[in-house]
Amino acid sequence: MKLMNHLYMVAGVSLSHPFDAAAYLIEGETGLYLLDCGTPNGFTQIVENIRSLGFAPEEIRCIYGTHGHYDHVGAAALFRQKYSCCLMIHEEDAWQVESGDPVRTTGELLYGNPFPACNVYGYLKDGEQIKFGNRISMSVIHTPGHTRGSVCFALDCDGYQFLVAGDTIWGGFSEQIGSDAKQWMDSLDKLTAMHFDGFSFGHVGANVIADADRRIMDAKRQFGVYYNPWFKVMKEDFRY
Numbered sequence: 001m002k003l004m005n006h007l008y009m010v011a012g013v014s015l016s017h018p019f020d021a022a023a024y025l026i027e028g029e030t031g032l033y034l035l036d037c038g039t040p041n042g043f044t045q046i047v048e049n050i051r052s053l054g055f056a057p058e059e060i061r062c063i064y065g066t067h068g069h070y071d072h073v074g075a076a077a078l079f080r081q082k083y084s085c086c087l088m089i090h091e092e093d094a095w096q097v098e099s100g101d102p103v104r105t106t107g108e109l110l111y112g113n114p115f116p117a118c119n120v121y122g123y124l125k126d127g128e129q130i131k132f133g134n135r136i137s138m139s140v141i142h143t144p145g146h147t148r149g150s151v152c153f154a155l156d157c158d159g160y161q162f163l164v165a166g167d168t169i170w171g172g173f174s175e176q177i178g179s180d181a182k183q184w185m186d187s188l189d190k191l192t193a194m195h196f197d198g199f200s201f202g203h204v205g206a207n208v209i210a211d212a213d214r215r216i217m218d219a220k221r222q223f224g225v226y227y228n229p230w231f232k233v234m235k236e237d238f239r240y
């Protein structure tokens with residue numbers, strides 16, 4: 001579904017498969033780009049979603065991964081095999097994707113599936129600017145905490161500041177996947193010091209959350225929820 005000019009959501013629980021985290025398609029001037037790419041379980045439907053929007057998956061040049069988890073980049077190897085696109089991810093999460101580590105990728109740990117190992121073409125770096133043409137660009141924000149190599153993407157879509165937060169907002173905390181509370185709080189401080197017009201995160205429906213600064217601040221204040229999702233029923237004002 002179209003989120004705004006040149007930006008589409010193509011994967012997610014309501015769009016492709018219950019295992020899939022949100023994934024986004026950028027219509028660049030010289031090709032298509034994915035921000036995350038869902039799971040092998042959702043791959044066929046994600047490709048169908050891309051085609052039904054009028055785009056050719058053969059035009060996908062690169063997948064930019066928010067972090068090295070099954071629900072976010074588990075389908076990267078399939079995209080790479082079928083469409084010869086490359087995968088870019090932060091260096092700290094690259095090894096688990098390249099080795100298909102069953103715990104660190106959460107493939108076996110949470111989904112009971114092997115993670116198809118995928119070669120990483122290059123590493124995303126904090127502050128890196130990526131231009132997809134004159135109307136859409138993004139900068140990479142390294143936001144460790146959920147995993148050590150988690151990043152967010154700050155998109156500028158024709159002047160609209162849109163944050164793709166991955167699991168840095170409302171993700172789960174587990175030492176088994178290398179989560180770090182201090183790093184995570186620092187990352188949330190980093191995000192709340194910035195301005196965004198809208199945002200989206202990994203496990204949310206297909207929509208743009210428009211009161212971004214306030215809602216990201218809410219997400220930081222309720223950091224305890226990240227340790228135990230059941231906490232949310234205890235808070236009257238809880239909301240995603």
Ligand SMILES: [Fe+2]
Pocket residue numbers: 067069146167171
């Ligand atoms: Fe994750």
